Amino acid sequence: MVPKQKRDAFRAILKGENVIRPGSVYDPISARIAEDLGFELGLLGGSAASLTILGDPDLLLITLSELAEQARRICRAGNIPVLVDADHGYGNALNVRRTVQELEAAGVAGLTIEDTLLPQAYGQAKPQLISLEEGVGKMKAALGGRLDSSLVIVGRTGAASITNIDDAVARAKAYEAAGVDALFFTGVKTRAELNAIASATTLPIILGTFDGELSDTVFLGIHRVRVANQGHAPIAAATQAVYETLKALREGVSPKELKGLPSTELTHRVMREADVKARSAEVLGLKR
Structure with a gap:
């Protein structure tokens, strides 16, 4: 299966009505196992990539070239579409553009670009966000960097847990207006928060976690959640x-x-x- 076919398959998931749980993959063998078991989507998370490539915590110590090479190895191993956590795009908006180009060439079906301030600022233990304006610039750069229009660009924000849900909604609306294909949220914990997001936006939604109030896939589906992540247990196992x-x-x-x-x-x-x-x-x- 060529990259465009994988990207079209991922887009079909986002356009569908069901909530799918991706298989966490981190190398060619794990991707093949996920494919053989019938997972519709593979997810290369930042923590799994860091552990696989460096054996280090998820502190943004890997480089773009290392991530792209690992993604290429995974994508060439089979036919499962792979969504890659591209963190903050490895720098400013110009770096984001290059990140998209490298991961597109690696064969990924989609990638997420987030608005977290990375790496962490000196003396700041808690996560911080870049400004909304800079976040929008990164989304525009990501969209401008792709050559294959079927590549899925996902705007990601952790504002729900870092600032507040109102900020998460504002950022989601701005990233949607910039033209991203889907929205990824971490830190959303309640039905009220998800309802606020779904009411203010129209794009497919990806959730970083789904438990507690958000464990009901029927509720998630009604609120346009199309991908609900379930952590990275395979590499832990x-x-x-x-x-x-x-x-x-x-x-x-x-x-x-x-x-x-x-x-x-x-x-x-x-x-x-x-x-x-x-x-x-x-x-x-x-x-x-």
């Missing part, structure tokens, strides 16, 4: 599995006695061994 396996080996457990390992069938499936063997037989004359 992988970390635990690697820890337990290495710990057992260090303690002298025989490789044949290890628990929790994938079956040979699963391993062959996620590495697409049958396809590789077929190509090898065709172009290298190797027996299947």
Whole structure:
């Protein structure tokens, strides 16, 4: 599937009436597993990318080129559309433009640009936001940077938890007016907050979390939520599995006695061994 087909598939999700839960992916294997399990959308989150690339917390220590390369590896591995957390676009509005160009070339279906002040300002422990005007400039730069109009540009704000819901609504309206394709909100916790957002805007909505009052997918769907994230448990589970396996080996457990390992069938499936063997037989004359 070529990038435009993946982007069109993501746009179909946003134009639909159902709420989907994306699969958190962080490398080619996790993306293939998500695809095989039937997830309609993969999500490369900033924290998962930072942990995969650097093994560091989500403090914006990775670079644009590192993120774009990881996204490229994920996107080439299969057909699942991938939405990438592009943080603040790695700088000012001009950097945002380049971020869009690099991630578009990597094959992503969509990306989010947020209005958080990143990296954190000196002496400021709490998250801060850039001005609404600068946020609008970043959204315009993102839209101006794409070559394929099917690439989904998502305006993201954390104002609901950093300032207040009124600010979140004002920013959402401004980003919608700038021309973004969807709106992403973090920190929205109540039905009243979501109702305020949905009443003031018309675009599809993506939520950073959905629990408590917002766990009802029927309610979410009525209020135009089309994607509801469910965290990044897969990479956490992988970390635990690697820890337990290495710990057992260090303690002298025989490789044949290890628990929790994938079956040979699963391993062959996620590495697409049958396809590789077929190509090898065709172009290298190797027996299947």
